[in-house]
Amino acid sequence: MIDERFDAIVVGAGMAGNAAALTMAKGGMKVLQLERGEYPGSKNVQGAILYADMMEKLVPEFREEAPLERHLIEQRFWMMDDRSHVGMHYRSDDFNEERPNRYTIIRAQFDKWFSSKVREAGATVLCETTVTELVRDERERIVGVRTDRRDGEIHADVVVLAEGVNGLLGTRAGLRARPTPDNVALAVKEMHFLPRETIEARFNLKGDEGVVIEAAGTISRGMTGMGFIYANKECISLGIGCLVADFQRTGQTPYGLLDQFKSHPSVAPLIAGSEVKEYSAHLIPEGGYKSIPQLYGEGWVVVGDAAQLNNAIHREGSNLAMTSGRIAAEAIGLVKSRGEPMSATNLSIYKKMLDDSFVIKDLKKYKDLPPLMHTYSQNFFLTYPQLISKAMQNFVRVDGTPKAEKEKATLKSFVKARSWTGLFGDACRFARAWR
């Protein structure tokens, strides 16, 4: 047993864990952070987009120091059918600002740097250490962790569970439920390397400008899912994810979807001639507000993906992770500064603070959308993309058909596919869930 006693133990060195460890260490607390990977970042997978505002609150000078890829000046949304895409693009020179708002990053590299800041702040970071169990006292309070190192029992006043979407500790200890097939998505991703100039030419970029594409439609074959293409400096992150329940139900393979997405006529030219250097997979919390578990208890709090804090509609996860990690750390700091014990009653301030932040407010706003998208996935991910693509083609193809007839044909195709009541119902359901 390690004799040393810590103010706090943080399990995991992803965005949430690093934010929590950094904040507590900066606040003068004695912090131990445990990470099972060879180095911080070696088990972490994300698209990835970094949100500057949330990062600035943790490391104000991160722009000068962190390994960033490209600052985003353009966002594309593609609705795809098998041979086409209908796009909405937003590009603005306003995003070429002194302190850009969003960047693409490569997580393994970024997290290594982030962790160096945690160490600088005074936390002890121990890698290659898997936490196997939470330690309880005779009154069932969490008082530490057990690891796979020899004599690996370590004690602390509070344990911060930043163990990720697939975290085992909290579920094994009965603090929260295991993720279910309909509240997590499985995403697979490849890293496609190309010369810098090639990426800039293909995506219409100069210097460190960047673009991201989010895509939905027949690429998910009627399942609830999305594809993404993110431009980094010298590589492109490309992936696709769908609900685990949908994979289970349909028997589609994740790699089959990925390769089909790559061969789509709108996508293939962007990655032509690239060298793939990694294939990864990760679960993404998709349940939203309704699947957020109990966030605190006697001697523990849970943050980030482990707490299902992910905004599936806006594709935002890492900023919710960072923010929940920071807020949990601030709450713990508050309890400690009052000299009070890390009891559930005292730690409940974490939830109050989180409720007041954008994290819970945003998740609450979209609380009905994930189930809606899931229940009507055939319509939203297959039928509508096909109809819209056909409508667009009908609109732009010039073949001597009078425009009034073209419009009538388009309307008819919508009514035939979904019926008037179906169309009306879909519109109402969507509007109600979005509100």
Place this chain on the structure above:
Amino acid sequence: MNAEPRVRVEDKLYYNRYLVDVGHPHVKVRAHTTPSPQLLALLKACPARCYELNDEGQVEITVDGCIECGTCRVIAEPTGDIQWSHPRGGYGVLFKFG
């Protein structure tokens, strides 16, 4: 476009870096004669295709190529079909980019 292209997952896994903990698989399949629907789903759902049917029609796992996503845990741990733990510290997949 609906024809399933033959994808060689082994080729994809070849890009990755692993430190295999020989003799200590972190995921185990419960012994069975006839596989449950959950176990059968893993044959397709596992992104690293770690699960395969043997000649007797039972589902077997080889964890060497596992990318530790947890999909099989979500599908087949509730029924007791598999046991899922993290690899020992430092072992398993080591992402260079992530």
